[in-house]
Amino acid sequence: MIVTYPFSAVVGLADLKLALVLNAVSPRVGGVLVRGEKGTAKSTIVRALAAQLPAVDVVPGCRFACDPGALDPECPDGPHEHGAGGVSRPAALVELPVGASEDRLAGSLDVERALTEGVKAFEPGLLASAHRGVLYVDEVNLLHDHLVDLLLDAAALGRCYVERESVSVRHAARFLLVGTMNPEEGELRPQLLDRFGLTVEVRASRDPEERAEVVRRRLAFDADAEAFAARWAEEESALADRIAAARDRVPGVRLPDARLRQIATVCAAFEVDGLRADLVTANAAVAHAAWQGRDMVITEDVRAAARLSLPHRRRRDPFDAPGLDEALLDELLERTSPDDGPGDDGPDGGPDAGPGSGPDRAPGSDSSGDPGGGGPAGPPPGGDEGSPPDTTGGPADGIQGSPGDGRPNDGSSDPRDDDAGPATPGIGGQVAGAGAPHRVPLLEVPGIGEGAAGRRSRARTRHGRSTGARRPSGQVRDLHLTATMLAAAPYQRGRGRTGPGLLLRTDDLREVVREGREGNLVLFVVDASGSMAARKRMSAVKTAVLSLLLDAYQRRDKVGLITFRGAGAEVALPPTSSVEAGAARLRSLPTGGRTPLAAGLMRAAEVLRVERLRDPARRPLLVLVTDGRVTAGGDVDRAAALLEGTACVVVDCESGPVRLGLAVRLASRLRARLVPLDALADLGCLVRDHRKAV
Numbered sequence: 160m161i162v163t164y165p166f167s168a169v170v171g172l173a174d175l176k177l178a179l180v181l182n183a184v185s186p187r188v189g190g191v192l193v194r195g196e197k198g199t200a201k202s203t204i205v206r207a208l209a210a211q212l213p214a215v216d217v218v219p220g221c222r223f224a225c226d227p228g229a230l231d232p233e234c235p236d237g238p239h240e241h242g243a244g245g246v247s248r249p250a251a252l253v254e255l256p257v258g259a260s261e262d263r264l265a266g267s268l269d270v271e272r273a274l275t276e277g278v279k280a281f282e283p284g285l286l287a288s289a290h291r292g293v294l295y296v297d298e299v300n301l302l303h304d305h306l307v308d309l310l311l312d313a314a315a316l317g318r319c320y321v322e323r324e325s326v327s328v329r330h331a332a333r334f335l336l337v338g339t340m341n342p343e344e345g346e347l348r349p350q351l352l353d354r355f356g357l358t359v360e361v362r363a364s365r366d367p368e369e370r371a372e373v374v375r376r377r378l379a380f381d382a383d384a385e386a387f388a389a390r391w392a393e394e395e396s397a398l399a400d401r402i403a404a405a406r407d408r409v410p411g412v413r414l415p416d417a418r419l420r421q422i423a424t425v426c427a428a429f430e431v432d433g434l435r436a437d438l439v440t441a442n443a444a445v446a447h448a449a450w451q452g453r454d455m456v457i458t459e460d461v462r463a464a465a466r467l468s469l470p471h472r473r474r475r476d477p478f479d480a481p482g483l484d485e486a487l488l489d490e491l492l493e494r495t496s497p498d499d500g501p502g503d504d505g506p507d508g509g510p511d512a513g514p515g516s517g518p519d520r521a522p523g524s525d526s527s528g529d530p531g532g533g534g535p536a537g538p539p540p541g542g543d544e545g546s547p548p549d550t551t552g553g554p555a556d557g558i559q560g561s562p563g564d565g566r567p568n569d570g571s572s573d574p575r576d577d578d579a580g581p582a583t584p585g586i587g588g589q590v591a592g593a594g595a596p597h598r599v600p601l602l603e604v605p606g607i608g609e610g611a612a613g614r615r616s617r618a619r620t621r622h623g624r625s626t627g628a629r630r631p632s633g634q635v636r637d638l639h640l641t642a643t644m645l646a647a648a649p650y651q652r653g654r655g656r657t658g659p660g661l662l663l664r665t666d667d668l669r670e671v672v673r674e675g676r677e678g679n680l681v682l683f684v685v686d687a688s689g690s691m692a693a694r695k696r697m698s699a700v701k702t703a704v705l706s707l708l709l710d711a712y713q714r715r716d717k718v719g720l721i722t723f724r725g726a727g728a729e730v731a732l733p734p735t736s737s738v739e740a741g742a743a744r745l746r747s748l749p750t751g752g753r754t755p756l757a758a759g760l761m762r763a764a765e766v767l768r769v770e771r772l773r774d775p776a777r778r779p780l781l782v783l784v785t786d787g788r789v790t791a792g793g794d795v796d797r798a799a800a801l802l803e804g805t806a807c808v809v810v811d812c813e814s815g816p817v818r819l820g821l822a823v824r825l826a827s828r829l830r831a832r833l834v835p836l837d838a839l840a841d842l843g844c845l846v847r848d849h850r851k852a853v
């Protein structure tokens with residue numbers, strides 16, 4: 160029995176357990192995404208609770224976990240005999256490693272044997288193993304794109320489909336998808352996010368009492384491990400029994416029309432896309448009612464369901480923070496539940512009998528109480544639907560400037576203004592605002608890479624368009640039929656062919672060479688010195704870099720941010736897939752002081768060196784944003800030499816009628832493409848404004 164999770168002090172643990180329990184009670188709820196920082200034992204908790212799933216009956220010997228009660232006619236191990244009986248085994252918990260191959264996930268079909276021997280040889284993948292169990296993806300946000308696509312297809316169809324050159328295999332693959340992620344390391348694609356029925360946020364507790372309780376438990380465990388384990392084992396087996404009972408109750412739970420309308424009202428008010436949110440909320444509310452021992456859904460069930468099913472569906476913009484306005488939720492529920500009095504909560508006594516009732520219950524993390532008359536009776540909603548405050552750096556965001564005047568003010572600028580920089584060393588610097596991101600031209604790394612799929616630079620990929628054929632290095636997976644036939648043709652007579660059939664040998668096989676796009680590491684090196692602060696230029700620079708960041712998100716790049724000003728350079732954002740983090744660092748970036756350009760370049764070279772070790776296939780693109788002025792130490796030539804061979808773009812921030820052309824010289828020294836700051840913005844303000852005007 161796994162008893163590790165009592166030792167984690169995690170805020171959101173009660174929610175996490177409830178989310179997993181609801182999924183165990185009703186598979187229709189559709190999985191859980193656990194979001195949280197490092198060190199919260201997310202994986203341990205998920206594994207421990209997944210072990211509570213009811214056992215499944217399977218056809219003996221079937222590698223695809225066929226249900227003897229409902230045989231899969233397409234099962235590759237079939238056909239099975241009807242009424243042959245089954246064996247009971249625990250529901251599988253299958254872990255999908257982030258770097259798994261496509262074959263590992265979906266299974267592999269031996270094309271060679273199919274073509275040369277006519278045998279359909281299929282090796283099942285993880286999707287087959289996870290059928291009727293849990294598919295667990297730790298760090299799901301780092302999953303490769305082609306695996307995400309496979310996963311989405313399987314989840315949508317409940318089947319796994321593998322086809323190679325018109326030899327195909329399919330089998331049932333219905334699984335509970337559980338993922339964990341650290342949002343700091345990058346967000347999920349919206350389609351994948353939507354695939355998770357529920358989300359839960361967890362974080363390490365900073366509450367002394369809660370931490371003390373965990374230590375107390377740890378001491379109890381150390382004092383008498385056996386007794387401790389026995390106590391937890393008892394709790395777990397009670398939990399498993401209760402899940403099984405709730406599961407039996409689900410088909411009989413009634414969802415009254417009034418509750419369905421309530422769900423629709425809540426989903427509409429939170430501006431979720433499509434109807435999936437309504438469906439998931441309804442299923443989760445039914446599961447919650449069954450879990451609480453009720454035969455009818457009440458407002459409390461809707462509330463518990465909505466809290467878990469809506470936070471990730473109302474996101475509109477990669478820069479928006481997730482989360483749900485609970486005050487608004489309460490208000491909506493109250494407005495739409497005139498018939499649910501406090502007496503309507505059922506005989507159960509409320510949520511305390513829920514999964515959070517164990518000794519590890521996280522104080523303060525249970526907010527499912529009091530859906531009746533005691534809720535906050537706030538003012539009636541006005542025209543403002545309670546939208547969260549706009550944190551995306553709107554016009555009023557900065558100390559200086561607004562998008563209208565944030566652009567470099569051509570024609571009135573005087574290069575002497577740049578002296579403002581060196582004249583103010585030592586001050587803390589000022590923070591310029593940023594305008595709304597706009598579309599930017601495509602900046603790419605020259606040549607052809609082999610990095611992770613993305614949308615920036617040309618690359619050999621698995622899913623791009625076909626550009627030729629080659630001999631496969633291992634097993635052939637993407638057969639180029641014409642090239643294979645051409646390779647075999649000259650040898651037909653020599654091989655003794657007499658009839659119409661082509662005689663193929665393994666070394667005739669050719670596979671398709673494809674070309675698509677890869678994501679890159681886009682490392683921004685931003686001059687934040689005093690010369691840049693002049694004439695509100697920094698606001699325009701921030702807008703431009705913010706736009707490039709949003710662009711990088713859409714192209715699935717990794718991004719990093721180095722700034723240099725005053726005494727040296729600073730890694731403001733180590734390479735990450737989280738654009739939010741980059742945007743936040745950029746917005747609060749102060750400006751002022753001298754311009755140590757060499758320090759910025761040297762720091763960039765160091766970051767790139769480390770990243771090359773970490774992720775060798777990901778090619779870097781250095782975007783240097785500067786006016787090229789140097790007013791502090793370090794040999795720029797020597798620093799530039801360290802970046803030899805790195806693809807560079809210099810965004811020239813110099814403006815005004817008299818220009819020194821320093822950035823132009825710097826660009827030629829770095830063999831960089833030169834892009835004037837204005838040219839980045841010339842494509843216009845097209846990206847946003849799909850948000851509701853505030």
Ligand SMILES: [Zn+2]
Pocket residue numbers: 218221222223224225231234235236237239
């Ligand atoms: Zn089978």
